[in-house]
Amino acid sequence: MRPATRAKIESLFERYPEKRGALLPAIYLVQEEQGHVDADGARELAALFELEPVEVWEVLTFYNMFYTEPQGRHHVYVCTNLPCSLRGARTLLKGLESHLGVHGAGTTKDGRITIGHEECLGSCGTAPMLRVDGRYHENLDLAAARRIVDELE
Amino acid sequence: MIVEPYVKNYLSEHYGDDAFRTLAGYEAMGGFAGLRKAVALAPEQVTELVKASGLRGRGGAGFATGLKWSFMPKTSDRMKVIVANGDESEPGSFKDRLIMERGPFEVLEGILISAWAMGAQRTYLYVRGEYQEAIRALESAVKQLHARKLLGKNILGKKGFEHDIVVHSGAGAYICGEETGLLESLEGKKGQPRKKPPFPAQHGAFGLPTTVNNVETFAHVPFILDRGVEWFKGRGTEKSPGTTLFGVSGHVERPGLFELPLGTPLREVLGHAGGVRGGRRLKGVMPGGLSMPILPPTELEVPMAEEFLSQKGTHLGTGGVMVMDESVCMVRVATVVSYFFRDESCGQCTQCREGTAWVHKLCQKIEQGRGTEADLALLGDVPALMEGQTICAFADAAAWPIQGLLRHFRDDFEAHVREKKCPFPESFEL
Numbered sequence: 001m002r003p004a005t006r007a008k009i010e011s012l013f014e015r016y017p018e019k020r021g022a023l024l025p026a027i028y029l030v031q032e033e034q035g036h037v038d039a040d041g042a043r044e045l046a047a048l049f050e051l052e053p054v055e056v057w058e059v060l061t062f063y064n065m066f067y068t069e070p071q072g073r074h075h076v077y078v079c080t081n082l083p084c085s086l087r088g089a090r091t092l093l094k095g096l097e098s099h100l101g102v103h104g105a106g107t108t109k110d111g112r113i114t115i116g117h118e119e120c121l122g123s124c125g126t127a128p129m130l131r132v133d134g135r136y137h138e139n140l141d142l143a144a145a146r147r148i149v150d151e152l153e
Numbered sequence: 154m155i156v157e158p159y160v161k162n163y164l165s166e167h168y169g170d171d172a173f174r175t176l177a178g179y180e181a182m183g184g185f186a187g188l189r190k191a192v193a194l195a196p197e198q199v200t201e202l203v204k205a206s207g208l209r210g211r212g213g214a215g216f217a218t219g220l221k222w223s224f225m226p227k228t229s230d231r232m233k234v235i236v237a238n239g240d241e242s243e244p245g246s247f248k249d250r251l252i253m254e255r256g257p258f259e260v261l262e263g264i265l266i267s268a269w270a271m272g273a274q275r276t277y278l279y280v281r282g283e284y285q286e287a288i289r290a291l292e293s294a295v296k297q298l299h300a301r302k303l304l305g306k307n308i309l310g311k312k313g314f315e316h317d318i319v320v321h322s323g324a325g326a327y328i329c330g331e332e333t334g335l336l337e338s339l340e341g342k343k344g345q346p347r348k349k350p351p352f353p354a355q356h357g358a359f360g361l362p363t364t365v366n367n368v369e370t371f372a373h374v375p376f377i378l379d380r381g382v383e384w385f386k387g388r389g390t391e392k393s394p395g396t397t398l399f400g401v402s403g404h405v406e407r408p409g410l411f412e413l414p415l416g417t418p419l420r421e422v423l424g425h426a427g428g429v430r431g432g433r434r435l436k437g438v439m440p441g442g443l444s445m446p447i448l449p450p451t452e453l454e455v456p457m458a459e460e461f462l463s464q465k466g467t468h469l470g471t472g473g474v475m476v477m478d479e480s481v482c483m484v485r486v487a488t489v490v491s492y493f494f495r496d497e498s499c500g501q502c503t504q505c506r507e508g509t510a511w512v513h514k515l516c517q518k519i520e521q522g523r524g525t526e527a528d529l530a531l532l533g534d535v536p537a538l539m540e541g542q543t544i545c546a547f548a549d550a551a552a553w554p555i556q557g558l559l560r561h562f563r564d565d566f567e568a569h570v571r572e573k574k575c576p577f578p579e580s581f582e583l
Contacts, residue, residue, distance in 0.1 A: 024341060063326050082443060087404075126408070
């Protein structure tokens with residue numbers, strides 16, 4: 001990790017009675033820098049937090065928003081839990097996957113987009129929806145969803 | 154994006170106004186009157202008022218808030234901690250998101266009142282990682298409070314009233330909404346719930362005395378202090394006073410949020426949402442998020458409060474009302490529900506880890522027309538083996554909706570087994 005990232009992580013320690021409290025925020029920071037956190041990244045974090053690498057690894061693999069594998073340049077997620085499914089989210093997801101040439105969750109060949117489904121994102125009143133690089137796009141149909149992904153570089 | 158509920162009440166009155174998200178605007182609209190009244194009272198008097206108000210937690214379990222506060226040790230040589238649970242993840246629930254995005258100061262004022270009442274020095278406000286807009290709104294609000302010295306030392310000139318708030322982002326795990334799963338996650342660990350006792354009031358975040366409340370619960374507190382216990386008890390039911398933001402989703406004309414008194418009949422809640430879409434017939438309603446058993450259309454008169462819903466074999470939960478019209482295949486619903494719980498089981502307890510996998514496998518098999526009578530019988534048995542057998546309530550939450558679907562819509566399951574296919578061609582796609 002870059003020295004600036006390390007410094008940012010160290011500045012978080014004082015917010016928690018034990019520095020391990022800063023582990024989730026620290027993983028976000030490494031991910032922001034590197035796109036994902038691989039075994040080397042986990043070892044570096046473990047050294048910084050005085051933990052065993054496996055203790056970092058078990059946290060990394062427990063949470064959906066942490067990635068241990070390289071990701072596409074953009075993340076596109078479709079919520080497919082019940083309220084969204086009732087309003088056609090799965091049909092929309094299939095349409096987007098075939099539009100992007102990805103079948104099932106995965107990344108486009110050019111590395112542009114990683115697409116997948118997510119569980120409830122709290123947009124039940126504005127379904128169906130996409131979460132694109134952290135931003136919500138709501139009340140969509142397939143045409144609108146395609147326009148959003150087509151604009152991603 | 155929703156900026157305000159379709160039906161507003163005291164909590165959401167100003168949500169449509171961007172100024173309400175600034176400290177100056179919030180104060181101009183009456184904000185911090187509750188905190189000022191609170192610090193004029195002794196801390197234990199504040200807890201007594203909240204007890205007397207009858208406020209019940211809005212995070213799903215409906216526990217009495219004031220009673221919870223009273224579990225916190227009166228004196229402690231260690232720091233006392235408040236945890237605000239903004240990890241809203243219950244499918245069908247989207248109220249906390251709006252409250253945090255549009256009324257961040259209501260939440261923070263409620264936290265400060267509770268901090269005074271319990272003598273807590275630190276709050277961790279745990280927000281689910283996906284709610285980036287809420288995190289931004291809350292972080293900005295905390296900064297403004299610091300600038301105005303409403304956080305830090307000697308708040309409002311009260312000697313010894315010292316508090317700080319840390320906004321902490323989750324990372325995508327439903328189980329972290331469970332209070333001890335949240336505490337583990339806050340400590341930088343997997344969010345696997347703890348065995349109780351010890352309870353958080355004795356051994357909570359980082360081993361410190363801790364009280365965990367849902368963010369909406371905090372948001373009600375300033376109104377109780379400012380307008381009084383009698384005023385608060387004047388809305389809602391005797392056992393469940395106040396309003397909540399019902400979230401209505403699925404097959405209605407106007408999905409969204411509606412701030413209504415607890416105890417509002419389900420029929421009226423659905424009426425606000427424009428009724429079932431396209432004039433179709435209603436097939437079923439899940440009244441309290443995905444964890445709560447479904448109700449058939451014959452139960453629309455039930456008042457939406459825990460004491461009435463529990464008589465109907467379900468619960469208020471988080472007030473996330475999911476509406477399904479006549480096209481819906483309830484075996485598909487069971488498949489979606491069981492997938493979610495299989496995916497989100499933390500894996501700690503065998504009954505839950507294995508049970509959720511079995512339930513999903515059986516639902517899927519029946520949905521695909523490959524199910525047998527024996528599979529259907531097994532689907533009836535497995536949830537009962539999970540319920541009440543585990544460290545936390547997740548296994549109950551996974552079992553109940555399946556039991557509800559089998560109780561009220563067994564015909565749908567039997568038809569799949571008999572016809573060896575799904576007999577609902579118009580149903581939503583899986």
